[in-house]
Amino acid sequence: MPRRDFDPASVTPDGRAPAKARLFTPDGDQPWRGHVHGEAIGGECTVLTYGNDTVGMGPKLHMHPYDETFVVVAGRARFFVGDQVIEAEAGDVVFGPKGLPHRFENLGPGRLQTIDIHHSPRWLQVDL
Template identity: 75%
Template structure:
Protein backbone atom coordinates (compact mmCIF):
# COMPACT_ATOMS: atom_id res chain seq x y z
CA UNK A 1 0.00 0.00 0.00
CA UNK A 2 1.37 3.40 -0.99
CA UNK A 3 1.53 5.93 1.84
CA UNK A 4 0.67 9.60 1.46
CA UNK A 5 0.48 10.95 5.01
CA UNK A 6 1.25 14.57 4.06
CA UNK A 7 1.86 16.83 1.09
CA UNK A 8 5.66 17.07 0.58
CA UNK A 9 5.28 20.55 -0.95
CA UNK A 10 4.16 21.83 2.48
CA UNK A 11 7.47 21.01 4.20
CA UNK A 12 10.41 23.37 3.93
CA UNK A 13 13.85 21.79 4.50
CA UNK A 14 15.63 23.50 7.41
CA UNK A 15 19.09 23.45 5.83
CA UNK A 16 20.66 20.79 8.02
CA UNK A 17 23.17 18.54 6.27
CA UNK A 18 22.99 14.76 6.52
CA UNK A 19 25.19 13.47 9.35
CA UNK A 20 26.75 10.25 10.61
CA UNK A 21 28.18 9.12 13.96
CA UNK A 22 29.34 5.82 15.48
CA UNK A 23 26.93 4.23 17.96
CA UNK A 24 29.23 1.27 18.75
CA UNK A 25 32.36 -0.38 17.36
CA UNK A 26 31.00 -3.20 15.22
CA UNK A 27 34.49 -4.70 14.89
CA UNK A 28 34.55 -5.36 18.64
CA UNK A 29 32.96 -8.21 20.52
CA UNK A 30 29.24 -7.92 21.31
CA UNK A 31 27.12 -7.22 23.29
CA UNK A 32 27.09 -3.61 22.11
CA UNK A 33 26.95 -0.49 24.27
CA UNK A 34 27.19 3.11 23.17
CA UNK A 35 25.31 6.33 22.52
CA UNK A 36 25.06 9.21 20.07
CA UNK A 37 23.57 12.50 21.24
CA UNK A 38 21.04 14.04 18.87
CA UNK A 39 23.00 17.30 18.94
CA UNK A 40 25.94 15.42 17.34
CA UNK A 41 23.74 14.67 14.34
CA UNK A 42 21.79 17.93 14.49
CA UNK A 43 18.60 16.09 15.40
CA UNK A 44 16.05 15.95 18.23
CA UNK A 45 16.69 12.39 19.50
CA UNK A 46 19.58 10.61 21.22
CA UNK A 47 20.22 6.94 20.42
CA UNK A 48 21.70 4.42 22.85
CA UNK A 49 22.42 0.74 22.56
CA UNK A 50 22.60 -1.51 25.59
CA UNK A 51 23.64 -5.14 25.66
CA UNK A 52 24.46 -7.76 28.26
CA UNK A 53 24.97 -11.51 28.35
CA UNK A 54 24.31 -11.64 32.12
CA UNK A 55 20.80 -12.75 33.10
CA UNK A 56 19.33 -10.33 35.66
CA UNK A 57 21.64 -7.48 34.64
CA UNK A 58 20.46 -4.14 33.27
CA UNK A 59 20.59 -0.40 33.81
CA UNK A 60 19.92 0.94 37.30
CA UNK A 61 16.61 2.63 38.20
CA UNK A 62 16.60 6.10 36.66
CA UNK A 63 14.37 8.84 35.25
CA UNK A 64 14.46 11.33 32.34
CA UNK A 65 12.66 14.65 31.70
CA UNK A 66 11.55 13.25 28.30
CA UNK A 67 10.10 10.01 26.85
CA UNK A 68 12.30 7.01 26.10
CA UNK A 69 11.43 4.19 23.69
CA UNK A 70 13.17 0.82 24.07
CA UNK A 71 13.48 -1.49 21.08
CA UNK A 72 14.43 -5.05 22.00
CA UNK A 73 16.55 -6.34 19.10
CA UNK A 74 17.76 -9.58 20.68
CA UNK A 75 16.68 -11.66 23.66
CA UNK A 76 14.08 -10.95 26.33
CA UNK A 77 13.80 -8.20 28.94
CA UNK A 78 11.67 -7.32 31.92
CA UNK A 79 10.92 -3.59 32.15
CA UNK A 80 9.93 -1.87 35.37
CA UNK A 81 8.23 1.41 34.40
CA UNK A 82 6.64 3.12 37.38
CA UNK A 83 4.33 0.48 38.88
CA UNK A 84 4.09 -1.51 35.62
CA UNK A 85 6.08 -4.66 34.88
CA UNK A 86 6.34 -5.39 31.15
CA UNK A 87 8.05 -8.40 29.57
CA UNK A 88 9.27 -7.82 26.01
CA UNK A 89 11.23 -9.82 23.46
CA UNK A 90 13.06 -9.18 20.20
CA UNK A 91 10.90 -7.16 17.84
CA UNK A 92 8.90 -5.41 20.57
CA UNK A 93 9.00 -1.77 21.73
CA UNK A 94 8.35 -0.42 25.24
CA UNK A 95 7.68 3.23 26.17
CA UNK A 96 9.07 4.85 29.30
CA UNK A 97 7.09 8.10 29.69
CA UNK A 98 8.93 11.21 30.84
CA UNK A 99 9.19 11.63 34.60
CA UNK A 100 8.42 7.95 35.30
CA UNK A 101 11.27 5.98 36.92
CA UNK A 102 12.29 2.90 34.95
CA UNK A 103 14.83 0.15 34.52
CA UNK A 104 15.07 -3.18 32.73
CA UNK A 105 16.92 -6.46 33.06
CA UNK A 106 17.91 -9.41 30.92
CA UNK A 107 15.45 -12.28 31.34
CA UNK A 108 17.64 -14.71 29.41
CA UNK A 109 18.48 -17.19 28.30
CA UNK A 110 21.35 -15.58 26.41
CA UNK A 111 22.04 -12.05 25.31
CA UNK A 112 19.81 -9.01 25.64
CA UNK A 113 20.40 -6.21 23.13
CA UNK A 114 18.35 -3.03 22.91
CA UNK A 115 18.27 0.23 20.99
CA UNK A 116 16.99 3.03 23.22
CA UNK A 117 15.60 6.24 21.72
CA UNK A 118 15.76 9.25 24.05
CA UNK A 119 13.38 11.99 22.88
CA UNK A 120 15.97 14.68 23.55
CA UNK A 121 18.91 16.22 21.69
CA UNK A 122 21.16 14.94 24.50
CA UNK A 123 21.17 12.22 27.16
CA UNK A 124 19.82 13.61 30.46
CA UNK A 125 19.38 11.17 33.33
CA UNK A 126 19.10 11.00 37.13
CA UNK A 127 19.89 7.64 38.75
CA UNK A 128 17.60 6.79 41.65
CA UNK A 129 19.43 3.87 43.27
Protein backbone atom coordinates in the same frame (compact mmCIF):
# COMPACT_ATOMS: atom_id res chain seq x y z
CA MET B 1 -1.54 1.03 -1.81
CA PRO B 2 1.12 3.77 -1.57
CA ARG B 3 1.19 5.86 1.57
CA ARG B 4 0.47 9.57 1.45
CA ASP B 5 0.37 10.70 5.06
CA PHE B 6 1.17 14.35 4.33
CA ASP B 7 1.60 16.75 1.44
CA PRO B 8 5.32 16.89 0.51
CA ALA B 9 4.86 20.53 -0.56
CA SER B 10 4.06 21.37 3.09
CA VAL B 11 7.59 20.46 4.28
CA THR B 12 10.47 22.86 3.82
CA PRO B 13 14.03 21.61 4.44
CA ASP B 14 15.63 23.51 7.31
CA GLY B 15 19.17 23.51 5.94
CA ARG B 16 20.61 20.74 8.12
CA ALA B 17 22.96 18.42 6.29
CA PRO B 18 22.74 14.62 6.47
CA ALA B 19 25.12 13.30 9.14
CA LYS B 20 26.72 10.10 10.36
CA ALA B 21 28.09 9.05 13.76
CA ARG B 22 29.38 5.74 15.16
CA LEU B 23 27.00 4.24 17.76
CA PHE B 24 29.04 1.14 18.64
CA THR B 25 31.72 -1.22 17.44
CA PRO B 26 30.37 -4.72 16.73
CA ASP B 27 33.06 -6.43 18.81
CA GLY B 28 32.49 -4.41 22.01
CA ASP B 29 31.78 -6.41 25.15
CA GLN B 30 30.63 -3.76 27.65
CA PRO B 31 26.90 -3.45 28.48
CA TRP B 32 26.77 0.22 27.46
CA ARG B 33 28.25 -0.04 24.01
CA GLY B 34 27.83 3.56 22.93
CA HIS B 35 25.63 6.58 22.41
CA VAL B 36 25.18 9.41 19.94
CA HIS B 37 23.73 12.69 21.14
CA GLY B 38 21.17 14.05 18.71
CA GLU B 39 22.84 17.45 18.80
CA ALA B 40 26.05 15.86 17.43
CA ILE B 41 24.28 14.94 14.21
CA GLY B 42 21.71 17.74 14.10
CA GLY B 43 18.83 15.58 15.33
CA GLU B 44 16.24 15.77 18.07
CA CYS B 45 16.84 12.30 19.58
CA THR B 46 19.81 10.71 21.33
CA VAL B 47 20.42 7.02 20.60
CA LEU B 48 22.08 4.53 22.96
CA THR B 49 22.80 0.83 22.65
CA TYR B 50 22.83 -1.57 25.59
CA GLY B 51 23.44 -5.28 25.83
CA ASN B 52 24.47 -7.99 28.26
CA ASP B 53 24.59 -11.78 28.52
CA THR B 54 23.75 -12.10 32.23
CA VAL B 55 20.23 -13.00 33.35
CA GLY B 56 18.93 -10.42 35.83
CA MET B 57 21.44 -7.75 34.80
CA GLY B 58 20.41 -4.34 33.51
CA PRO B 59 20.60 -0.59 34.12
CA LYS B 60 19.89 0.82 37.59
CA LEU B 61 16.56 2.50 38.32
CA HIS B 62 16.66 5.99 36.82
CA MET B 63 14.53 8.67 35.17
CA HIS B 64 14.67 11.30 32.45
CA PRO B 65 12.91 14.65 31.87
CA TYR B 66 11.79 13.37 28.43
CA ASP B 67 10.24 10.23 26.94
CA GLU B 68 12.32 7.15 26.09
CA THR B 69 11.58 4.40 23.57
CA PHE B 70 13.27 1.00 23.84
CA VAL B 71 13.68 -1.35 20.88
CA VAL B 72 14.51 -4.93 21.85
CA VAL B 73 16.83 -6.13 19.09
CA ALA B 74 17.76 -9.52 20.59
CA GLY B 75 16.73 -11.57 23.61
CA ARG B 76 14.07 -11.00 26.24
CA ALA B 77 13.71 -8.25 28.85
CA ARG B 78 11.56 -7.28 31.80
CA PHE B 79 10.94 -3.53 31.97
CA PHE B 80 9.87 -1.78 35.16
CA VAL B 81 8.28 1.56 34.17
CA GLY B 82 6.58 3.42 36.99
CA ASP B 83 4.35 0.82 38.65
CA GLN B 84 4.04 -1.38 35.54
CA VAL B 85 6.04 -4.47 34.62
CA ILE B 86 6.30 -5.20 30.89
CA GLU B 87 7.93 -8.28 29.39
CA ALA B 88 9.30 -7.81 25.88
CA GLU B 89 11.29 -9.81 23.35
CA ALA B 90 13.21 -9.21 20.14
CA GLY B 91 11.03 -7.15 17.80
CA ASP B 92 9.08 -5.40 20.56
CA VAL B 93 9.10 -1.68 21.36
CA VAL B 94 8.50 -0.37 24.89
CA PHE B 95 7.63 3.26 25.70
CA GLY B 96 8.73 4.98 28.91
CA PRO B 97 7.01 8.31 29.54
CA LYS B 98 9.06 11.20 30.92
CA GLY B 99 9.31 11.49 34.68
CA LEU B 100 8.57 7.82 35.39
CA PRO B 101 11.38 5.87 37.09
CA HIS B 102 12.36 2.88 34.99
CA ARG B 103 14.86 0.08 34.52
CA PHE B 104 15.06 -3.22 32.67
CA GLU B 105 16.79 -6.56 33.03
CA ASN B 106 17.81 -9.48 30.87
CA LEU B 107 15.35 -12.39 31.18
CA GLY B 108 17.58 -14.79 29.22
CA PRO B 109 18.44 -17.15 27.92
CA GLY B 110 21.29 -15.51 26.04
CA ARG B 111 22.04 -11.95 25.12
CA LEU B 112 19.73 -8.98 25.58
CA GLN B 113 20.43 -6.18 23.10
CA THR B 114 18.47 -2.93 22.96
CA ILE B 115 18.50 0.35 21.11
CA ASP B 116 17.30 3.11 23.45
CA ILE B 117 15.93 6.29 21.91
CA HIS B 118 15.98 9.33 24.18
CA HIS B 119 13.54 11.96 22.91
CA SER B 120 16.05 14.73 23.54
CA PRO B 121 19.08 16.07 21.69
CA ARG B 122 21.11 15.40 24.89
CA TRP B 123 21.21 12.39 27.28
CA LEU B 124 20.03 13.59 30.71
CA GLN B 125 19.57 11.10 33.55
CA VAL B 126 19.19 10.87 37.32
CA ASP B 127 20.02 7.49 38.93
CA LEU B 128 17.70 6.67 41.82
